[in-house]
Amino acid sequence: MMWLVTLLLLWAPHLTEPLNISADKGASSVTLNQSQTLAENFTSVRNHKTLVMGRGQEVCTIPCDLTAKMIRDEKHSICGQLQQSLSSYVRSTSKLIRDMMEEQHRALEFLTSQVTELVTKVHTLKSEVQQSNREMFSIKPVQAHGRDCSDIKETLGSIVPKTPSGIYIIHPDNTDTPFEVFCEMDYMGGGWTVMQRRTDGQIDFRRPWTDYEDGFGHLPGEHWLGLRKVFHVINQRDARFQLHIALVSHDDTTAYASYDDFRLDNETNFYSIHLGRYAGSAGDAFRGYNQEQNQDTAPFSTLDVDNDGCSPFCFLNNQTVESCSLQNHRSGWWFNRCGLANLNTPPPDLERSRRETEGTGQEKKRKRTVGHTEEGDKERSGGDESSGGHKESSGGDKETSEGDKESTSGEGEEDRRDKGRGHLHWDTWTQNGVPHYIKSVTMEIRRIPTNN
Ligand SMILES: *[C@@H]1O[C@H](CO)[C@@H](O)[C@H](O)[C@H]1NC(C)=O
Numbered sequence: 001m002m003w004l005v006t007l008l009l010l011w012a013p014h015l016t017e018p019l020n021i022s023a024d025k026g027a028s029s030v031t032l033n034q035s036q037t038l039a040e041n042f043t044s045v046r047n048h049k050t051l052v053m054g055r056g057q058e059v060c061t062i063p064c065d066l067t068a069k070m071i072r073d074e075k076h077s078i079c080g081q082l083q084q085s086l087s088s089y090v091r092s093t094s095k096l097i098r099d100m101m102e103e104q105h106r107a108l109e110f111l112t113s114q115v116t117e118l119v120t121k122v123h124t125l126k127s128e129v130q131q132s133n134r135e136m137f138s139i140k141p142v143q144a145h146g147r148d149c150s151d152i153k154e155t156l157g158s159i160v161p162k163t164p165s166g167i168y169i170i171h172p173d174n175t176d177t178p179f180e181v182f183c184e185m186d187y188m189g190g191g192w193t194v195m196q197r198r199t200d201g202q203i204d205f206r207r208p209w210t211d212y213e214d215g216f217g218h219l220p221g222e223h224w225l226g227l228r229k230v231f232h233v234i235n236q237r238d239a240r241f242q243l244h245i246a247l248v249s250h251d252d253t254t255a256y257a258s259y260d261d262f263r264l265d266n267e268t269n270f271y272s273i274h275l276g277r278y279a280g281s282a283g284d285a286f287r288g289y290n291q292e293q294n295q296d297t298a299p300f301s302t303l304d305v306d307n308d309g310c311s312p313f314c315f316l317n318n319q320t321v322e323s324c325s326l327q328n329h330r331s332g333w334w335f336n337r338c339g340l341a342n343l344n345t346p347p348p349d350l351e352r353s354r355r356e357t358e359g360t361g362q363e364k365k366r367k368r369t370v371g372h373t374e375e376g377d378k379e380r381s382g383g384d385e386s387s388g389g390h391k392e393s394s395g396g397d398k399e400t401s402e403g404d405k406e407s408t409s410g411e412g413e414e415d416r417r418d419k420g421r422g423h424l425h426w427d428t429w430t431q432n433g434v435p436h437y438i439k440s441v442t443m444e445i446r447r448i449p450t451n452n
C-alpha cells in the first residue's frame with residue numbers, strides 16, 4: 001500500500017506542472033486572432049495541406065490549416081482538461097489513500113491496545129485459574145485411596161516428590177465404606193490423619209453423643225473426625241498409631257504432647273482412650289499430676305452420655321460436680337472426674353459473643369438460677385468448682401473486669417466462671433505457674449513403623 005502512494009505522490013507533481021502550462025498555452029492560443037496566426041504559420045500549414053490534398057479538394061470546405069489548428073487546439077484543451085482531472089484524481093486518490101492509511105493505522109493501534117489488554121487479561125485469568133486449582137486441590141478430596149494418611153504418604157511418596165496436605169479418601173481395613181479425612185503431609189514428616197482441629201471457634205463443639213461419634217465440622221478447618229472413624233483407623237491389622245497434640249498459645253508459643261501408642265476401645269466400651277508413653281513440651285495433662293486426675297483409660301462422655309466418673313457426684317475443690325460435660329460447656333471428652341485436659345471446650349470469646357448475640361441468654365440464666373432448675377444448679381456448682389486454683393487467673397483479666405461491670409446479682413459471678421474455665425485447656429502447660437491460654441490445637445494420628 002505504501003509504495004503505491006509514494007509512487008503516485010512522486011509522479012503527480014512532475015506530471016501536473018508541465019501539463020498545466022501546456023494546457024494554458026493551448027487555451028490562450030485559441031483566443032488569439034486566428035487569421036493572424038494562420039497567416040503567420042501559413043508555410044507549415046501548406047505542407048500539411050499537401051498531405052490532405054490526395055483525398056480531394058472538395059472535402060476541405062473550411063481551410064484545412066484552420067481545421068488542423070482547431071483540432072490541435074482542441075486536442076491541447078482536452079489534454080489539459082485530462083491532465084487536470086488526472087491530477088485532481090491523483091490528489092483525491094492520494095488523499096483517500098492517506099485517509100485510509102490513517103484510519104487503518106488508528107484501527108491497528110486500537111487493535112494493538114485491545115490485544116495488549118487481552119493478553120493481560122489472559123495472564124490474570126491464568127493466575128486465577130492456577131490459584132483456584134491450588135485451592136480446589138486442598139478442598140476437593142483427592143481420589144488417592146489408602147488405608148490412612150500414613151499409608152497414602154508412603155504410596156504417593158514413591159511416585160511424586162511432594163505429597164500435598166489436603167482432603168483424601170481413605171479406606172481402612174475392616175471397614176465397609178471409605179470416608180474423607182484431612183491429611184497433614186508436611187508437619188513433622190507428614191502422614192498425619194487429623195482427628196481434631198480447633199482454630200477460629202467457628203464450629204460449635206457443644207454436641208450430643210451421636211455427633212461426637214459420627215464427627216462434625218469442616219475437614220479443611222475446624223472439625224472433629226468422629227470416634228467411629230478414628231476407631232476404624234487405629235484398629236487396623238498390623239498397625240500401631242501414635243497421637244500427637246500440637247498446641248498454640250495466644251502469644252503464638254507452641255508446645256506439643258505426644259503418645260507413642262494410641263488406641264480406643266469399641267463403641268460398647270464408649271471408646272475408652274489408651275495412651276502410651278508421653279513425650280513433649282506441654283506436659284502430660286491426660287494423666288495429670290495424680291491418679292485422681294488421670295484420664296488414661298477413661299471412656300468418652302458427652303452431656304447426654306455420662307461416663308465421667310462422677311456418679312452421682314464428684315467433690316472437687318469444695319464443689320459437687322455431677323456432669324463434667326456440663327461443667328466444660330457441654331463438650332465431649334474422655335472425662336475422669338473431669339481432669340486437666342479438654343481440647344473440645346468452646347473458646348471463651350465465642351461463648352461471650354454467643355451470649356451477647358443470643359440477648360436473652362442472661363435472662364434465661366437468671367431464671368434458671370432463681371428457679372433452681374436442675375440444669376441451673378448443675379451449671380452453678382460446676383462453675384464454682386472450676387474457679388478455684390490457677391484456672392481462674394489464667395482466664396484473662398479483662399474478662400473479670402467485664403464480668404464485674406455486669407455484675408449486679410449472680411450473673412457476674414457466672415460470667416467470670418465461664419470465662420475462667422471456658423477455653424481449651426491443657427493444664428500441665430504452664431507459664432509462671434499459670435496455664436497457657438490456648439488459641440488453637442490439632443490432634444493427629446500417624447502409624448508407627450512396625451518391623452514386620
Ligand atoms: C493550472 O491552471 C489553472 C487554471 O488553468 C490554475 O488555476 C492553476 O493555478 C495552474 N496550476 C499550476 C500548477 O500552474
Ligand SMILES: *[C@@H]1O[C@H](CO)[C@@H](O)[C@H](O)[C@H]1NC(C)=O
Binds near residue numbers: 033035036
Ligand atoms: C485580425 O487580423 C486581421 C488581419 O491580419 C486584422 O484585419 C484584424 O483586425 C484582426 N483582428 C483582431 C481582433 O485583432
Ligand SMILES: *[C@@H]1O[C@H](CO)[C@@H](O)[C@H](O)[C@H]1NC(C)=O
Binds near residue numbers: 041
Ligand atoms: C509558424 O510556423 C513556423 C513553422 O511551422 C514557426 O516556426 C513559427 O514560430 C510559427 N509562428 C507562430 C506565430 O506560431
Ligand SMILES: *[C@@H]1O[C@H](CO)[C@@H](O)[C@H](O)[C@H]1NC(C)=O
Binds near residue numbers: 266267268269
Ligand atoms: C467390644 O470390645 C469388647 C472387648 O474388647 C468385646 O467383648 C465386644 O464384643 C466388642 N463389641 C463389639 C460390638 O465389637
Ligand SMILES: *[C@@H]1O[C@H](CO)[C@@H](O)[C@H](O)[C@H]1NC(C)=O
Binds near residue numbers: 317318388389
Ligand atoms: C474448701 O473449703 C475449705 C473450708 O471451707 C476452705 O478452707 C478451703 O480453702 C476451700 N478450698 C477451696 C479450693 O476453695
Ligand SMILES: [Ca+2]
Binds near residue numbers: 307309310311312
Ligand atoms: Ca457424671
